[in-house]
Amino acid sequence: MPRHELALAATWRNLKWAVQFHKRPFWLVPTEDGYEASPWKPDPACLPHGTTAKLYDQELTVIDSMDSTNPGETVVVEESTVEFEPAIDILRRAATGEIVHLNQGLCPDRLDHHSRDPVCDVCKAIIAVDLRHTS
Numbered sequence: 001m002p003r004h005e006l007a008l009a010a011t012w013r014n015l016k017w018a019v020q021f022h023k024r025p026f027w028l029v030p031t032e033d034g035y036e037a038s039p040w041k042p043d044p045a046c047l048p049h050g051t052t053a054k055l056y057d058q059e060l061t062v063i064d065s066m067d068s069t070n071p072g073e074t075v076v077v078e079e080s081t082v083e084f085e086p087a088i089d090i091l092r093r094a095a096t097g098e099i100v101h102l103n104q105g106l107c108p109d110r111l112d113h114h115s116r117d118p119v120c121d122v123c124k125a126i127i128a129v130d131l132r133h134t135s
């Protein structure tokens with residue numbers, strides 16, 4: 001699994017905990033080597049070139065976003081690097097019953113469609129697709 005995907009899963013877990021614990025939206029901020037969860041609006045000039053920070057509310061819905069204004073030529077981690085094709089394949093296999101959610105409590109179900117378990121392969125695929133669709 002690519003390193004940025006691991007970093008995203010860990011940050012997603014932190015962000016999900018933070019919005020619920022602090023009862024306020026948090027930013028998912030791209031960094032040079034991954035992502036971080038932040039309560040503060042990022043400085044667009046500090047975001048890696050070509051990336052977008054997103055503000056998630058307690059429903060994990062994107063309510064604001066900020067594009068990088070950084071013109072730099074540094075090596076960047078863009079959201080498009082989240083593996084999309086493998087995610088679709090995982091979702092296809094989940095839909096056919098070939099693989100299933102871990103179902104350890106954090107997976108989405110009939111009552112909570114927004115919950116994600118960052119260590120569940122099916123949930124990780126959903127997160128990758130969620131990010132793709134909200135960018």
Ligand SMILES: [Zn+2]
Binds near residue numbers: 102103107
């Ligand atoms: Zn799951």
